[in-house]
Amino acid sequence: MKSRSQLLAILGMGLLLIGIAGCWDDEPDTLRANALILMVSHKAGEKSWNWRFYFPNPTVTVSSLSQIKPEEEFYTTSVQAPSLEQAYTQVQQHLARDLYLGQLEVVIVSDTLTTKDLASFLNAYNREGTLPKTAYILVASSPLSKMAVVTPQVSIPAVYWEKYFDCKDCQPELLAHPIWKAWDDIVTPDMSPAIPYAGFDKIAQLAVYRSVGSPVIFSRTETLGWAYLMGKVKKESLSIISPVGTVTLGRIHGTVHSRVEAVNQHLQAFVQIHLTSDVAQWESSAAMTNNTLSRIQTLAEHRVLLECIAAINKANMTHTDPFGYGRRLSFEQDGPPSMAQVHWEQIDAQVSVTMQIRTSGGNV
Amino acid sequence: MVTVSVVAGGVYLWPQYVVKAEGTNGVWALLTTTGLALGVMTLQVLWVKMTKKTPYALMVRDTLGVVGLWVVMPVTGLFCLIIDGILLFLFGAMLHVFFYPMTPEIVMIGTIDVAAVWIGIRTLSTVARSIQFWFPIIMVSLAMILLFSSRDIRFLSSIVPTPTLVVPQWLRASLGTWFLYANGAVVASLAPHVRWPGRARPLLWTGLAIGFQGSILLILFAITLATLGAPAVAQLQWPMIYVFSLVSVRTFFFKGIGMFVLITWASALVLYLAVHLFCFSWNIQAMVDASFRARRWIVVAAGAVVFGIAVLIPSSIKAEQLLFGLMNPVDLSWSLGVLMLSVMVAWIRRRRSKSQ
Incomplete structure (x- = not known):
């Protein structure tokens, strides 16, 4: 009796194993x-x-x-x-x-x-x-x-x-x-999908999909602005022609804090971008003083700001929102997205950029 | 331990239905049902205390008489088996969609069912021990996958419920979550048999168990919503599985680590079924006063019924209709009704016997 139940058990286990293996899909x-x-x-x-x-x-x-x-x-x-x-x-x-x-x-x-x-x-x-x-x-x-x-x-x-x-x-x-x-x-409503757009062997642009029709291609500058606004910049570089000569900043990266609000049926975005960079190239004839550094810093912040504004302008011109601001607003405000109330034509953005430039290098 | 691990049954369906019915506000439905489950379990434990009988079938006989027993037991047992069958079918369908598109579903359903029957025919201590073994593994793997998938979170703001609460939606979604807690009489049957460390505190422990399950469901709800957002979750049939399948640790040797974890969850379903089958057969045994050997055949028969139900369901849409549209409300009202009636009867009787 005992051996028979053991035999049954072994048989059952064998069948289980065969079943679990899912042989039909095993190729x-x-x-x-x-x-x-x-x-x-x-x-x-x-x-x-x-x-x-x-x-x-x-x-x-x-x-x-x-x-x-x-x-x-x-x-x-x-x-x-x-x-x-x-x-x-x-x-x-x-x-x-x-x-x-x-x-x-x-x-x-x-x-x-x-x-x-x-x-x-x-x-x-x-x-x-x-x-x-x-x-x-x-x-x-x-x-x-x-x-x-x-x-x-x-x-x-x-x-x-x-x-x-x-x-x-x-x-x-x-x-x-x-x-x-x-x-x-x-x-998800209230968002324009942004997908990287590739050239032959490099990826530096974005394809942004409107609600209908073919995608809008963001230029290199606009894509860069988008990346700054979204906090996706990891090691960008920037060359500035300044009174002290050409200065290049490298390893630009940073954090972004943003907030969206609906003000009178308008979408208002407040974005603070904090960047850090290293001085990669500096004219050897010019002295590196606090004064010149802060001028370079202002110029660099300005450049980044312009790129961000270019991205927002492009989005406004093409009625797209690749930043997801609208989606955030509808998530935060209106509960079930199908009931979203706020409709906007334009994104009003207040962007502030601060850049901290680190000067430590081989030959200061 | 036993009470805690009754949980894993329908978790993988979570939380599509709730989000579909109520969007972000589904969290209220979850809290409601958890509260409801706490209430039900408290009543059950009180009932156990009053009758001092075990298992459930004897409790029912003690309170409602033999006629009551023959009305209550078959219906409760049948509901339990039907829900189990639907859950088993849906699990098989999920495996079919994500892992084994070429394998017939009947094989997967059958395998899980046979394994559950196998564990179910053992004695109570064996069942409890195998749960004790698997439970930490399942929990650790769950914690691991939650950790990994937290990387994919996209919209944290979508977890926050909205200030407006639409009552019909809320009620519908609450009904839709009941199946996660529908244990039939499992807790009532098992609670008296747990070996307590120190003083017996069944009320505290069942409360903790329900709270634990509720918090796990809450975490899963939050992570699914935060990753995909409510509109996308409502479109997916298995949102949680989808979120887990996105976990890919490319530096490891295999990509789909989430998939691996999901397979271990099959064991959770097996245990869930095993506990249910065990309790079912135990109660039937007590009802008809059958021998220990006969209980095995009851398990086998119950397993066959569950298998039959799972095989007979034609599609997952039908299964979900059956579960959310029919079984959830019916089972909820039935178990609440029976429970309240019996506790009342038991209470009145006890007072009378005291006053005499």
Whole structure:
């Protein structure tokens, strides 16, 4: 009797183990096509979208890494399909491996996508439980295929953009934006989603989505102003032409305190930016006195202030709010966001910038 | 320990429904239900004290007579099993969405159910011991993941409830949170059996347990809302799981550390089910005066019923309708009604016997 129940127990345990393993989903990596980059483009008015998947070359092993040609590191599949799910099906028809997107690292969307397009894509992406929501999103101009950067800086299966965004010390301004934040911004009212806009091999601009239509691209200055206002500046530098010659300040970083209020149906933002910087370059002929330093400091603060104002002006001109001030107001004031009462046309901002310049250096 | 760990049941559904019904003000609903649960548990413990009987079934017989027993017990037990079945199904659906898209849900549901039955057929001390083992692990992993996900917080201001309170919304959301506390008769059955350190203080300890669960729910509510904001939370089916899946520590060897923690939560569900099955069978055993061996078969049968309910539910939308629309209000009013009636009867009877 005892041995029979023991046998049953062992049998039961075996069945449990098999069940827990979830064999149905267990597929060896070599049988999978792990997409690392997804590129999405869509032209306004057209029904089908262009989807491009990048896969690392599966034949690469550690030993063959040096022999492989750069253009062979990735293979790509591109399809025309009206939706993300249809794109899977069509891509799967091209592949001899099981298409798997659980390792996706970067999603690049074209700047031709309108806000509505982006919202529908992000919603579809977000519905899928197995897709990683921590993948980075960035916007680029067509043709997107140039964005699959192959550089000696990273070796496959790493992806350049993913490595760049992961590295907090690499970015002068922290522009990295995971896909869940983009989705969150789109779903949350009173906010214009701001997604980094990439040139061929650098990220220094922003794409800001209006409530309808295609995105507004912020220029370099405006993006910098946005980064200062949002406290995202980590190691910026600044050159000032002053009476004592050209002075460069490096490692600019700092903290931001901001407050938003609704004054007579107007959105009023009060922002205090405290920055710290090092003197990186100083004309050797000029003496470094308190007097000259404070002049440099005023000039630098002024420059940062102008950049901030440029960003706010651009936002006001295009009726966008990439700073999230409106959202903050509706969260703080009106409770359920659907009941938000305050509508504003303009952001009135009072920005104050203080910069502390540290002078310690090798040859003072 | 036993009372504390009855909690983990439906936590993973939290807090979408509340936020959908009431937005940021969901916190009031949570506090209301926690208060309600405290009240219910206090009454139950008082009832235990008055009747000095255990388990629940004998308490009921003592107070309401044999007829009362045969009315109350099957209904209470059935409600308990139905809620368990729905929660099990939803957990399986969650696993299916996030982890095992290709595995049939029936396998996951079955596995968890079998494991729960397995623990449930053991003796009380074995059940308690396995909970004692798992409980710290679950709590530590929860603390860890909360720590990591606090990095993702975006809008702290969205936690603060608004000054206006809409009463119908508040009531609806309060009803929607009841399932988190719907223990049936578990606490009443187990409370007399806890080995107290020092003087027995069941009232204090159940109060602490409820408070502990309430505070964990509050923390989860706050972190989910602060990370995503109310509009986004209302759109997600599993907001908390979503928030945890965002935790990725890239310097570690694997990215989805949050996912790992969620898997250990499966054990929490197993324990929750096991405790429920155990209490259910214990009460039935006491009701029909069955032998110890027969209790095992009651557990197996109850497990089969839970499995059957979980398998029969066609979709997660249906399951949530069933849970929030039907089972929550029905179970709440039933358990409140029975409890108040019995405590009253027991109290009156005790006074009479004293005065005689």
